[in-house]
Amino acid sequence: MAVPHTMRAVQYSKFGGGASDLQHVEVAVPGPTKDQVLVKVEAASINPVDWKAIQKGLLRIFAPAKLPHTPGTDLAGEVVGLGPGVTSFAIGDKVASWTGTAIGGALAEYAVAPIKSTVKRPANVSAVDGAALGIAGQSALQSLRDYGDIKLDGSSNNKNVLVTAASGGVGTYAVQIAKLGGAHVTATCGSRNIDLIKSLGADEVVDYKTPEGAKFQSPSGKKYDVVIHCADYQAFGAFKPQLASTMAKVIDLTPSPKSLVTAGWQGLTFASHRFVPFLMKSKSDDLALLCNLVSEGKLRTVVDSTTPLSRAEEAWQKQIDGHSTGKVVITVGEE
Ligand SMILES: NC(=O)c1ccc[n+]([C@@H]2O[C@H](COP(=O)([O-])OP(=O)(O)OC[C@H]3O[C@@H](n4cnc5c(N)ncnc54)[C@H](OP(=O)(O)O)[C@@H]3O)[C@@H](O)[C@H]2O)c1
Numbered sequence: 311m312a313v314p315h316t317m318r319a320v321q322y323s324k325f326g327g328g329a330s331d332l333q334h335v336e337v338a339v340p341g342p343t344k345d346q347v348l349v350k351v352e353a354a355s356i357n358p359v360d361w362k363a364i365q366k367g368l369l370r371i372f373a374p375a376k377l378p379h380t381p382g383t384d385l386a387g388e389v390v391g392l393g394p395g396v397t398s399f400a401i402g403d404k405v406a407s408w409t410g411t412a413i414g415g416a417l418a419e420y421a422v423a424p425i426k427s428t429v430k431r432p433a434n435v436s437a438v439d440g441a442a443l444g445i446a447g448q449s450a451l452q453s454l455r456d457y458g459d460i461k462l463d464g465s466s467n468n469k470n471v472l473v474t475a476a477s478g479g480v481g482t483y484a485v486q487i488a489k490l491g492g493a494h495v496t497a498t499c500g501s502r503n504i505d506l507i508k509s510l511g512a513d514e515v516v517d518y519k520t521p522e523g524a525k526f527q528s529p530s531g532k533k534y535d536v537v538i539h540c541a542d543y544q545a546f547g548a549f550k551p552q553l554a555s556t557m558a559k560v561i562d563l564t565p566s567p568k569s570l571v572t573a574g575w576q577g578l579t580f581a582s583h584r585f586v587p588f589l590m591k592s593k594s595d596d597l598a599l600l601c602n603l604v605s606e607g608k609l610r611t612v613v614d615s616t617t618p619l620s621r622a623e624e625a626w627q628k629q630i631d632g633h634s635t636g637k638v639v640i641t642v643g644e645e
Contacts (some may be wrong), residue, residue, distance in 0.1 A: 319418035325367030348391030352437035354416035373411035382416025386440025406440030432605035446479035458536035467492035612636025
């Protein structure tokens with residue numbers, strides 16, 4: 311496949327803006343360096359971190375490396391170029407990738423992808439699925455398995471798990487992965503999504519706008535061993551009455567300085583419950599595992615919307631609004 315010299319991309323050139331600051335530009339196709347491949351992007355997905363941390367400039371010491379910046383870290387597409395020395399991929403491979411916060415680049419026709427966080431997708435894993443998995447899928451997997459000790463072999467049937475904001479990109483995967491582990495799953499979401507979250511396998515679903523939902527109460531009175539907290543920051547005390555008496559963990563996906571202080575204090579005082587600030591670390595093994603779960607029909611992506619690159623600002627605004635159900639995906643090359 312001949313690679314052109316220039317491509318369409320979406321960029322912003324200052325920190326602190328919003329969807330209206332995204333510009334459609336024609337720029338040079340990037341060249342892959344050592345340990346990178348060049349991907350013709352078929353789909354990309356947007357995550358909260360893209361606007362609420364990276365675009366706001368909160369990570370500007372290292373991400374993005376420079377402005378103007380082409381945002382988006384999660385993509386799927388076809389390998390069309392190999393960096394020097396790359397032998398683990400071939401031209402024509404269909405891949406999924408997390409490009410990294412410093413590189414971004416997914417909202418474009420072509421993007422460079424580091425091989426350490428890029429995997430070949432099985433033939434039956436669509437570009438939309440591949441693009442959705444990067445941050446959301448890996449966060450759900452790592453928070454449950456690595457911090458919540460949920461084993462994917464189904465042997466965690468003695469665990470009660472709560473997933474908050476279960477209708478979001480992370481939550482829709484987390485409910486399914488916790489069920490693969492055999493756990494009893496309680497989930498919170500808005501009333502319009504209760505049936506969907508039950509269809510993903512949740513045993514009990516609570517409307518977060520009810521008094522019970524606001525207190526994270528399980529309808530059957532279950533006490534949680536693991537909480538995957540995907541909604542906005544809540545102090546540890548809000549969860550405490552609902553936790554199992556020994557060694558319960560609240561994995562906080564929206565950590566703040568307050569959660570770091572709480573976690574530090576609990577560590578110093580050898581507390582029996584733990585508040586665990588979480589940060590996703592992309593690993594090719596985990597991305598490959600998630601692709602395989604999708605390929606085997608054990609994990610499905612809930613897609614909120616697919617929007618062409620030419621209307622990327624609409625998808626960006628949808629993610630900012632915070633009411634998407636599942637993943638907000640951009641398709642590339644179908645306009
Ligand atoms: N630390 C990390 O490494 C890491 C990694 C990934 C994600 N995150 C963070 O985790 C959070 C979730 O990410 P995401 O991609 O899943 O977000 P998302 O897809 O934007 O989540 C949107 C969903 O959350 C629901 N929701 C919002 N507030 C809720 C509440 N209080 N209770 C129940 N449901 C609620 C919304 O439902 P309604 O429309 O009904 O309100 C909506 O369906 C974000 O804050 C993100 O930044 C952190």
